[in-house]
Amino acid sequence: MLLRELKQMFARPLYLFASVGVMVLSTFFFMTLMKGGAAEQMPVAVVDMDQTTISRRLIHEMQATPSVDIILTTNSYPEAREAMQQGLLYGILVIPEGFYDDLVSFKRPQMDFYVTNAYTVGGNTAYKQFLTMVNLTSGAFQREVLRKKGMTDDVIMHRIQPLAIDAHMIANPWSNYSVYLVSTILPGILGLICLMLTIFAIGFELKTKTSHDWLRAAGGNYTVAMIGKLIPYTLIYLILGIGCQLILYRFAGFPVYGSYGRLFMGLLLFIFAMESLGILMIGLLPTLRDALSIGALYSMLGFSLSGFTYPQMSMLAPVKALSYLEPLRHYYLIYVNEALMGAPVQNSLPSAFALVAFMIASLLVAPRLHRALIYQNYPSK
């Protein structure tokens, strides 16, 4: 039985290529995509209508910060706006005409900043930096005035900055976007591969009408046939899963505050759940192409429904309910518990049980799928 499966697997290298190749490519892609994982040197423009020493100093100081890069200094707002519409920059700071004169005569000149929210990461980075700069400018001016009143810098500093916020980013102190994104995307892609290949492995027997041969190899036993078929694939998924976890948490040094073992157990359950979902889909729709299409649409939604980008708490109630039907949601919860929170095991248990429930779900279609294997009673196209 196993031998037959292995022969099939190597006779169609597509299997191997699809699973190993896609995973390796995706891992390589996502691990190399985000240069350090924090948005730096985001291009912005300064519309300097003041053209005085103070506006030039402001520009100079802003250019020295790591988060933004002033690629355009102009005195025309429409020009800067058009550059933004061309996707060349994410924010515009406008220093009004007569800014310096108004400042020293306490006329409260107003700086305006504009950020785009069509590109959120760039827009946010520009926003934060502008906010800081505006406050620093105000602070610098207060310092100048107070110095003239004969105060020392030390005394002044605390008057300008009487309050500070220390932000602690739990388990990701660098606000590394890569840690956050890749930790769920890569397992998600692995799960997608599990689902699609399980559908493919079983569906191909149905499509080519070789299911009798397959059942015969298993001595007519459905359970043996299923297990025998899935064992070689499962081994590949496990190797890929281990490889992926090693790369993320050992090689790249992504944080794990809880237990590596339990995190890996979570991945294991997730792999089984996705395989089981594959059986369920080909069992319900024994036509290979239909099952594959449904499988593809379903697993793509998992990335959004898992709630790792847009949080589940903000989803509409029916969508929220739907999110529990995606195994990736449960893996993500286990990941948050184990890697980020270091939570006790009982916090992950509901998610683990949910994944086990997916595994059991495939038993529901066993009689139907078994009949399909025997009678081959499904549309062939």
Place this chain on the structure above:
Amino acid sequence: MISRHLYHYWLQFKESGWIFANELKRIFRDPGVVVIFIVATLAYPLIYKALYWNEQITNVPVAVVDMSQTQESRAFLHRWNAAPDIKLCYSCASMAEAEQLLRDQKVHGIIYFPRDFSKQLADPLGQAHISLYCDMSSFLYMKAIYLSCNKVMLESMQNIQIDRYEKMGIDKEFAWALVQDAPYSETALFTPTGGYGSFLIPAVLVLILHQTLFFGICMLGGTAREENKELYRIPGRRRGISVLRIVLGRAGAYFVLYYALAAILLGFFPRLFDIPHIGAIEDILRLNVPYILATIFFSMCISVFIRNRESGLVLLISSSLIFLFMAGISWPKEMIPEAWRYVAALIPYTWGSHGFIHINSMGASLWTTRTEYIALWIQTGAYFVLACVLLYLSGWLSERKKA
């Protein structure tokens, strides 16, 4: 003489027309392709709209640990309570208790006032600290908590500063002028109320068109292979001559269908479902022409390598995520290594998505977004030639195999 030429062209045109009609038949007779081309294309935008229905992340639950228990700290909390982004759900006696809530995911952040908070505020030389702990399981939690706290802090700070200046003997009016020496106004351009959905859905709409077209064409190519259809030849015609007509005829069929779908998705869908749409619709319709054409020819090039219907499906699916990120929309393009940006430049989605976002979400004109528009036409030309060459070569190969 002239009429013979004309007749010749008419024949060619008729052949292309035949291919065109035949391809449309193939599409509509294949339920798998109909599902991908039409059902998925129309259903996915609705699903994503439903998914990201609430634009803003509001009421992120937060725990408060107030060790100072003073009027000052309570005044802060009062302001925070009014902020829509976060919701102060729990008041904890100790940090350990709050950490427990965070671990259990009952809250996604902790605000901590140290014991000496009021003392430091009262001390003219002191600096008071507030500590924030943000759950990083989603960046949007962090953003909601951090930005709302920052806002409250900046607002409160002015009062404290004025207070301190007054104690120094600076009169109140001057203190006010000093503190508010350089006010600012902030504007989120283009879609002022826009949140996550406004940002992501336009990019997803463009991706849906790209990927369903890509899947569908590869599926049709794979099916033809399985059924041994000679896609590179018109029956009774020499191979080389007919390739051009085949590519044009097939592309015509996809174009008619997808131009209509693109008009629905990129033109009408945003207007129907309250997704940003400040661009001129005619500019969008004009951008769609090279975008759909480039995607068709790009997909035809790839489909030459697809041996059967199912193969490579996994590859095609995971390509969706890769194309999305490589284009540099959710992750800024400036932060993507150069090598990947070159690869991205080959994908029609990269140009199509930016072009659409510039026009649709930022109100650019077609002229302003000409870089993307021209790039798409260049891709259209290049992939058209490449598709012809690849089809010709694959025909040559399979005929040689037969011989």
